[in-house]
Amino acid sequence: MVEFSPEVIDMVIRAAALLGAGFAMIAGIGPGIGQGYAAGKAVESVARDPEARGNIITTMLLGQAVAESTGIYSLVIAIVLIFTI
Amino acid sequence: MNNINDPNKMQIEILKRTYLISILPIAYGLISGEFETLLGFIFGLVISTLILRLRVINIERSLDMAEEKAEKFIRNRYFIEYTIYFVVLAVARLNPSLNFLATAVGLFMIKFTVLLWMLLDMVRGGLNKKLQEYKKLKEDKTEKGGN
Numbered sequence: 001m002v003e004f005s006p007e008v009i010d011m012v013i014r015a016a017a018l019l020g021a022g023f024a025m026i027a028g029i030g031p032g033i034g035q036g037y038a039a040g041k042a043v044e045s046v047a048r049d050p051e052a053r054g055n056i057i058t059t060m061l062l063g064q065a066v067a068e069s070t071g072i073y074s075l076v077i078a079i080v081l082i083f084t085i
Numbered sequence: 086m087n088n089i090n091d092p093n094k095m096q097i098e099i100l101k102r103t104y105l106i107s108i109l110p111i112a113y114g115l116i117s118g119e120f121e122t123l124l125g126f127i128f129g130l131v132i133s134t135l136i137l138r139l140r141v142i143n144i145e146r147s148l149d150m151a152e153e154k155a156e157k158f159i160r161n162r163y164f165i166e167y168t169i170y171f172v173v174l175a176v177a178r179l180n181p182s183l184n185f186l187a188t189a190v191g192l193f194m195i196k197f198t199v200l201l202w203m204l205l206d207m208v209r210g211g212l213n214k215k216l217q218e219y220k221k222l223k224e225d226k227t228e229k230g231g232n
Binding site: 028033035036037040044046053054056057058060061064065068075080083 | 089090091092095096099137140141144145147148150151152153155156157158159160163164166167170171174175178179185189192193195196199200203
């Protein structure tokens, strides 16, 4: 059976943690695309009904505030993986 | 929640409720003497408040643009905000006088408040509907009993 030295094992763990952090950051792309799409549709809605501008802004604000959560979750996981291990 | 049409009013209302809920963790930090937790939480809360203000400004600006340009603009601004979040969390992780998890919770407070607010509105709406149905049923029964 092949035995690895503690330095090699540490290096593999560190590499795996950094790889995991990289994969976790993929989750940050989704909300960006979603928010951009929502903004485009909001512009279309305002063009169709300019009087509803205030309502559209408030709805979009609430939606964007909540949509961003998943991105921050992934960021927290990535930072824990980068700085803890 | 959906009755508020003015973005500035909505922003103030969100912040008011967020600070109201934030009293609990701040009181916990003060009473338990965990000042790292308290500082971390306040740091996260301040940053999330500023980012909310930034988001309102960005949304208002984006609505005056063409559709594709607004899409790109909001996407780019999101990644800038994401970078700010990264810097804030990294600082909280590296600085020993700030608690990392408390900072993360501080950043999430506005999202928690919005979700809680929506949930309470939903429950309130459902209860009001049931109450009205019950009142109508009761009125119908009394009318039938009277006849």
